Amino acid sequence: MENWKQNPRVFWTLGIPPSVWLLAFFIIPLGFLFVMSFSDKAIVDGQVSITGYDYLTGFTNYIRAFDPLYLGIMWKSVWISALATALCLLTAYPIAFGICFAKDKWKPLLLLLVVLPFWINLLIRTYALIAVFRTQGYLNKILGWVGLGPYEMLYNNFAVVFGLVYVYMPFMVLPLYATIERLDKSYLEASLDLGGSQFQTFMRVTVPLTMPGIVSGVILVFIPCLGSFLTPDLLGGANALMIGNVIERQFKAANDWPFGAALSFLLMYATFGALALRYLFSLRSKGVDV
């Protein structure tokens, strides 16, 4: 690849459309919301305006966001997302591992099976889960044949976590598969040869050497889970309120865009914080003094 300085015209011609796209559809709207998060609804004639805003009035929205009510909801979202991510990892790892050790001709088919649900609209997939899990759904019907149930599997935290794991599974399987596939199998053989059991080999060699894939998968699942509102909305019970639902309501029913913007950005800062922590952690483990 040549240095871009040698061909500035080509560089700018190719580089401008995506830059414009990024600017117009990502940076500018995000910037608008950012400004909004520091603003308030305008007060017109002594009454709070419906559509007008006073821009850049201060931190009132952020202060309100730190109210225990919202922090509690955010904490619950973190907790549910962490649980869903952990479960996703625990189920995806064996799947990715299994695909890696399958016969070569089966591999593309197996990968397709993992990715296929992804092609189907999220809403339809979630409704499908409802059809399976509700009191008169397919699962309860089948359990009924053997005299079990019916169980309450929907409209509770279980359903939300399951729904999140189900929806984000491909995001975890694919990076794991990519890393495991690239793993030199002779490391595993060496561990066995030196006396390690299968379990020891897995814990001491396979997992540390596939850590990059694990971390990628975790990030790819945890972050969308945090902000999800569709899954808790459809599958959750009276209890399943996540921060995504609250943010959605601010932009719709409550008509409080500044507050919604503040909550959204708080979520983003928390995400950046987690990513920064991970970066510092990886620097430390490389032997760089942090």
Next chain:
Amino acid sequence: MTTFRPRFRPNRRSVLQGAGALFAGLTLLPRFSLAAEEKKLNFYNWDTYIGENTLAEFTDATGIEVKMDLYADNDELFAKLKGGNPGYDVIVPTNDYLERMIKADMVIPLDHSRIPNMSNIDTLFQDAQFDPGRKYSIPYMWGTVGIGFRKSAVSATPDSWKVLLDSDEYAGAISMLGDQQNVLGAGLKYLGYSLNSTNADELRKVEDLLIAQKKNIKVFAPDNGQDLLASGEVKLCQEWNGDIKQVMAEDEDLDFIVPKEGSLVWQDTLAVPKGAPHPENAMAFLNFILDAKEGAGIASTIQYATTNKAAKELMPAEYQNNPVIFPPADVLIKCEPNLYLGEEAIKQRDEILTRIRAS
């Protein structure tokens, strides 16, 4: 060995080709009509909320093509129009949202001279608290919120909000609506207060009541409560009367009642948003809707209570006397329309709802 470096050399032909492609692309962007109104109407409506043949008959009568887009709730409608009208001519806001939009200067006054069929409107609805003189809207459908229930699953007819808000009898088999007007409103009515109260003490009592009851509520279902009732997920639900009526048609075991403490009575209206590209066509459309026959056609499709007296008279007796569609007078007295309470009050109530849902 020299490296081959591809050079970008724009010559005249490629520049012209590029420009031509650019212009062709630009023509695909939506255009603002500059000439006299073309025969088009953009209708933004709720799902399944117009007669089966109404739009086709309108096109037959006037030659105007109607394109209908759908929204799921008032919030979506409001959020869409808040940043500027994306090109709709007729919208269908509920009374409190119409009030909000009037205050925010988002709708235009109607040209009554073009809507002579307004005389068909029932006297009750010819004027409205939220739109004095019907300056900005015509009434469309009205209805109530109440309790949908499965007859075989309840010990007695649930004629009070108590079964949903203050009782363990049907723990885990109850669903409520999801918006603060209805959740808090039901509580306020049950405790004997006004649906539209902004009194902090009264609201706190409702909050405590609901937080205590929450463990018995299975889910807050803003739009599929009737499906949950029909499928047996819940035995009772707080729902709009029209939604329950639809599932009642398929299941004889279901019924609907407005609790004796009273409930919310709502009215949907038709209005013309500011910046509508075809205001003349909009007026013609509104007039068409108010026609007696068309009104009857709409009512028989969507089975809600019509505000059109002339249309109602054309409907069969089982419609006119149906207590689910037209609740008895003694209960109707206790019902209140939900008013637009101002942004501050909305914010306050929304936070109460968040607290209830997070508890």
Next chain:
Amino acid sequence: MSDAIVSIRNVTKAFPGGVTAVDNVSLDIAQNEFFALLGPSGCGKTTLRRMISGLETPTSGQIVIGGEDMAFTPPNKRPTNMVFQSYAVFPHMTVEQNVGYGLKVTGVATDEIRRRVGEALDMVKLTALAARKPDQMSGGQRQRVALARALVKRPKVLLLDEPLSALDAKLRDDMRMELTRLQETVGITFIIVTHDQDEALSMASRIAVMDKGAVQQVATPAELYEHPRSRFVADFIGKVNLIDARVHRQIGRKIDCELKGVGRMELASDGLVGGQVAVAVRPEKLKIAIAEPASAIRVQGRVRDVAYYGDTSHVVIEAADGLDLSVNVQNDTRLGGSGVERGQTVWVHWAPEDSIVLTE
């Protein structure tokens, strides 16, 4: 042999799909031997090695190590250890952790681990690099880590996979001497698996030459070189001239045969031979003379090519009947050169006992 440390008895390995990688191989490897499995790629040596270490199981046959049948013993329980061709040094551990890995996973006490790791690192002269990570080391250093890691376990058998192939010429020599020294010091059986005959010849005390899943010949390097028992072995090890010959009759331990391009002669032969045989002669056993020599076997021909290698020259001479003879000439005088030029007519002669009669 009674004190065989590794006994491979009629081992066959057939893979699904019809490939027989190892075909009824039987071998005995003695204690403290430096043994080599030598052969071209696809000969089955790698599969055999994997079966010894336990990473593959035989389709039929037995593998006995230290007197115990290994049929139900998984690799982590066998008294063998391996040094992989790629070294497989764990990249996420330091040298010290790598070497101590095998001890750690088998529950050895921490201070003993430290002691034995120290000894092992000392033995391969890597003590100074104990805290380094593999990505900061050279290939040769990593190999020594892999060696230490395997030897610290005190296995009965150490398997090495192409140990010199990844090293450059100078390192190769150093490592060769190092490995030989180590084997004598530690006193355990080394088995190297390689396709490189120089590796095998220079290090091993006995070599098994394999081809197409079967063992062709097991012998000491000298014996393999001077007494190959098949065309394959003669050709695979070192350079060789192979001359077709027809046997007229057998006289006791000699045969009366006609060598193509050379002539009729009597040669010693170990066993009964059939009609067509090959006579092998090593290039360094052939001598060039300008005048007709008095030897029993002499061929006249024209020099086709002279390749100069500094210490030797390889001369190719064209004789009658399409026979090409390769001769290794020692440049033993500084001023003489190889003594021949292209196009020159010369005589090639050799002693009859330098001919090897091969039947297959």
